[in-house]
Amino acid sequence: MGNPRVLIDGKPGSKHLLLGNEAIARGLIEGGVSVATTYPGTPASEIVDSLAAVAEEAGIYVEYSTNEKVALEVAAGASLSGLRSSTSMKMVGLNVAADALMTLGYLGVRGGMVIITADDPNCYSSQNEQDNRYYALMANIPCLEPSNPQEAKDMLLDAYRISEELELPVLYRSVTRLSHSRRPVVFGEIARPRRAEFSRDYERFVMVPANARARHVALLEKMEAAKGISDSYPRNEELGDGELGIITSGNAFNYVMDAIEKIEADASVLKLGIVHPLPEGTILGFLGEHSPVLIIEELEPLLEMRIRALANENSIGTKILGKRELSLPRHGELSIKQVALAITRALGRDPGGLRFENPALSRLDLEIPARPPVLCPGCPHRASFYAIRASGIRDAVFITDIGCYALGSLPPLSVGDVLLCMGASAGLSAGVSKATGKPVVGIVGDSTFFHASIPALINAVYNRHRYIYVVLDNMTTAMTNFQPHPGSGLDSLGRPAKRILIEEVSKGCGVEFVKVIDPFDFESAVGALREALAFDGPSVLVFRRECAILKARKAEGRGPPLSIDRFKCTGCLLCINRFGCPAITLGEGGKPSIDAMLCNGCGFCALICPQGAIGGSADED
Amino acid sequence: MRTRNVVVAGVGGQGVILFAAALANAALMSDLDASVSEIHGMAQRGGSVISHVRIGERIYSPTIPEGGADVIIGLEPLEALRSLPFSNERTLALLNTRRIVPIAALLRGPKYPELEEILGILKRFCGSVLAIDAPELAKRCGSARAENMVMLGALAGLGILPIPIESFERGIGETVPRGSLEQNLEAFKLGVEFARAQKV
Numbered sequence A: 001m002g003n004p005r006v007l008i009d010g011k012p013g014s015k016h017l018l019l020g021n022e023a024i025a026r027g028l029i030e031g032g033v034s035v036a037t038t039y040p041g042t043p044a045s046e047i048v049d050s051l052a053a054v055a056e057e058a059g060i061y062v063e064y065s066t067n068e069k070v071a072l073e074v075a076a077g078a079s080l081s082g083l084r085s086s087t088s089m090k091m092v093g094l095n096v097a098a099d100a101l102m103t104l105g106y107l108g109v110r111g112g113m114v115i116i117t118a119d120d121p122n123c124y125s126s127q128n129e130q131d132n133r134y135y136a137l138m139a140n141i142p143c144l145e146p147s148n149p150q151e152a153k154d155m156l157l158d159a160y161r162i163s164e165e166l167e168l169p170v171l172y173r174s175v176t177r178l179s180h181s182r183r184p185v186v187f188g189e190i191a192r193p194r195r196a197e198f199s200r201d202y203e204r205f206v207m208v209p210a211n212a213r214a215r216h217v218a219l220l221e222k223m224e225a226a227k228g229i230s231d232s233y234p235r236n237e238e239l240g241d242g243e244l245g246i247i248t249s250g251n252a253f254n255y256v257m258d259a260i261e262k263i264e265a266d267a268s269v270l271k272l273g274i275v276h277p278l279p280e281g282t283i284l285g286f287l288g289e290h291s292p293v294l295i296i297e298e299l300e301p302l303l304e305m306r307i308r309a310l311a312n313e314n315s316i317g318t319k320i321l322g323k324r325e326l327s328l329p330r331h332g333e334l335s336i337k338q339v340a341l342a343i344t345r346a347l348g349r350d351p352g353g354l355r356f357e358n359p360a361l362s363r364l365d366l367e368i369p370a371r372p373p374v375l376c377p378g379c380p381h382r383a384s385f386y387a388i389r390a391s392g393i394r395d396a397v398f399i400t401d402i403g404c405y406a407l408g409s410l411p412p413l414s415v416g417d418v419l420l421c422m423g424a425s426a427g428l429s430a431g432v433s434k435a436t437g438k439p440v441v442g443i444v445g446d447s448t449f450f451h452a453s454i455p456a457l458i459n460a461v462y463n464r465h466r467y468i469y470v471v472l473d474n475m476t477t478a479m480t481n482f483q484p485h486p487g488s489g490l491d492s493l494g495r496p497a498k499r500i501l502i503e504e505v506s507k508g509c510g511v512e513f514v515k516v517i518d519p520f521d522f523e524s525a526v527g528a529l530r531e532a533l534a535f536d537g538p539s540v541l542v543f544r545r546e547c548a549i550l551k552a553r554k555a556e557g558r559g560p561p562l563s564i565d566r567f568k569c570t571g572c573l574l575c576i577n578r579f580g581c582p583a584i585t586l587g588e589g590g591k592p593s594i595d596a597m598l599c600n601g602c603g604f605c606a607l608i609c610p611q612g613a614i615g616g617s618a619d620e621d
Numbered sequence B: 001m002r003t004r005n006v007v008v009a010g011v012g013g014q015g016v017i018l019f020a021a022a023l024a025n026a027a028l029m030s031d032l033d034a035s036v037s038e039i040h041g042m043a044q045r046g047g048s049v050i051s052h053v054r055i056g057e058r059i060y061s062p063t064i065p066e067g068g069a070d071v072i073i074g075l076e077p078l079e080a081l082r083s084l085p086f087s088n089e090r091t092l093a094l095l096n097t098r099r100i101v102p103i104a105a106l107l108r109g110p111k112y113p114e115l116e117e118i119l120g121i122l123k124r125f126c127g128s129v130l131a132i133d134a135p136e137l138a139k140r141c142g143s144a145r146a147e148n149m150v151m152l153g154a155l156a157g158l159g160i161l162p163i164p165i166e167s168f169e170r171g172i173g174e175t176v177p178r179g180s181l182e183q184n185l186e187a188f189k190l191g192v193e194f195a196r197a198q199k200v
Helices: A020-030 A046-052 A068-080 A093-107 A133-139 A149-166 A209-231 A252-263 A280-289 A302-313 A336-346 A359-363 A380-390 A404-409 A424-436 A446-462 A502-508 A522-534 A548-553 A574-579 A604-608 B016-029 B077-082 B103-107 B115-125 B134-139 B144-158 B165-175 B178-196
Strands: A015-019 A035-038 A061-064 A085-090 A113-119 A170-175 A181-186 A237-240 A244-249 A267-272 A274-276 A293-296 A397-399 A440-445 A468-473 A513-517 A539-544 A584-586 A592-594 B004-011 B033-037 B048-056 B071-074 B092-096 B128-132
Touching (some): A015 B016, A020 A046, A020 A149, A035 A046, A046 A061, A046 A085, A068 A093, A085 A093, A093 A133, A133 A274, A133 A302, A149 A170, A149 A209, A209 A280, A244 A252, A244 A302, A252 A267, A267 A280, A280 A302, A359 B115, A380 A539, A380 A574, A397 A424, A424 A440, A424 A446, A424 A468, A440 A446, A468 A522, A502 A513, A502 A539, A513 A522, A522 A539, A522 A604, A574 A584, A574 A604, A574 B103, B004 B016, B004 B077, B016 B033, B016 B165, B048 B077, B077 B115, B092 B115, B092 B144, B115 B128, B128 B144, B128 B178, B165 B178
Parallel strands (some): A035 A085, A085 A113, A113 A170, A244 A267, A244 A293, A513 A539, B004 B071, B071 B092, B092 B128
Antiparallel strands (some): A015 A181, A181 B033, A237 A267, A584 A592, B004 B048
């Protein structure tokens, strides 16, 4: 999809190459969504990013909320009022929204509501690999699991239908390999949006204990009835033919199909489109007709545990093979190879006959240097970290947070001793400081500050904690593709909006030492850090400078690259060993040189070079 | 037809995703099914980036199995090396020779191997190897950053995928922003010409 307009201009029946998340966005449009909210997070971000690009024209209200809990509540409010809504988030976002989620099923919804969770097996860009299908069980709401972008679009319409039939929100589970797969997707018709109307229903919508008790029973009854919907759901499909049975769902289904072809196995595959409630009748029938039955799923054995229990309840003796018997891990993502080996073993065949690796590779006697992600050339965060290191704060503990700046924990900057979850820096810093009495520096980004730091900052003032809270404000949500946030002065569609300043919020929280510094003003940055260190109480230093990528994307473009004067350079390598900009590499004669294709001319290295050897524009390369 | 698997390996910021999307769009233009699996977010910040492109009649898995690559596109030499587990003795490795040395290799740990060593290893494990100084060619159309389109042109020019040049050009048109289309197409053509002049 080169042009996001395809999402609204594409005619029914036309085919387009879409990212899974774009397909979900089209599914929302086809489903007549009126309100779509999110807090950006990989691998979910492009759902609302692509909707935002066409929202005005499509008549959809789109919102980047301050966090996932707010996002879920805004969407729920719209659905209580009769509109179709969606909220989308990465899997850990649902932890933030969990408080609202756990009771929303009691209230139920009026207009259809889809809660899209994008899980990240293998932690490609996450701090854990939790399996959010658990949330469907815990909140007791239906959960659908598409396996490819076409299904991700089509099944959204089912999700809305089921949501309205049961008057419950539906959890819609994607994974990185679906959200970030590009596949051809055939478009369907666009439904009309619903009309909004809020009508009071005290017993249903006001969860005081007396109502909550009754609504819990109502939820259980709805989900009992949902078993019928699940059993008749046409996207629970049986494919292939064989004595051996395989039950699977979502992305795992793809590996199963390829594995069966690879090893030429005769197998019957039951692919579940709905994973909560389980289509019990369908599964019992399948168990009765096949043996053994393999259960193949990514991450947690969630289908497996329940299918084993179901078989047990119904005294079905079919041999069921799951994670343990098949040696399939509860971590990471599956592969064709793992699944092929599992099926081969289950068939009693010799796995030695399977060929995957290039046999020659065992002779590769070379350690390949790692290439972890790094802060970009020109990144203002690098300058901030350099100032923190240069300020001479000794024996400090650095508590970092979720965002690009987590990369500052890597050498040579190495600012980051603890990283937990969004906004946790503010609370963790208090605990470490209280326990150790050491200097503690909390590091947080601008968007993360608004997301979850503020209650903890108030706590720090109220409970007299002492730490320096460094807010790295690059004026955007950079890691997830530069979405606006309350401090950016732009609304969700990029129009001017009220700008909420982090320094004003901090003062409002009662912080008495608050300073705003440009991290490229190196002397001031170091000075402010030293002052804050001496301050008795929580302090906030806002290091503000626009993200280098965002700047380059705007009209200004990239600055001309710098170069190093080989005669002035003494080869001290401070620029590599202490600063570590990826545009500075080791050149001839052991002296640094600047890669003109990577440098964007930010000029900070010129500022800190002890010999004043960096400057001008690159003509030597 | 047999599913063709193309591993595209490079460094975040080099245009791995654009390369893969243009290739998949080219396949669509030839009425084939195509699948691209890519990594966004944290992995894009100058880190290793790998994209799996699968082209065929019906694709299931988003990822290519180990040993299953028909082609490895190395937009960066070290990253080509890193994707060797996908190679087999028939794999074609198409290598951009521009090195981007990771900071980690400057500070500590294993050093970045010489280009000759990398080429030697690729030749040992793959069926054939073609090396291109893609940014040097791309400069002729005005921007060394169009190196990814030079590489796509080279892939197209070799004629090893069941996709004609016209479909590639239309695929690029579907993928890149209109403002840069001309430059990208020019870089693509330079790659096609380069590949056609080679014997792999």
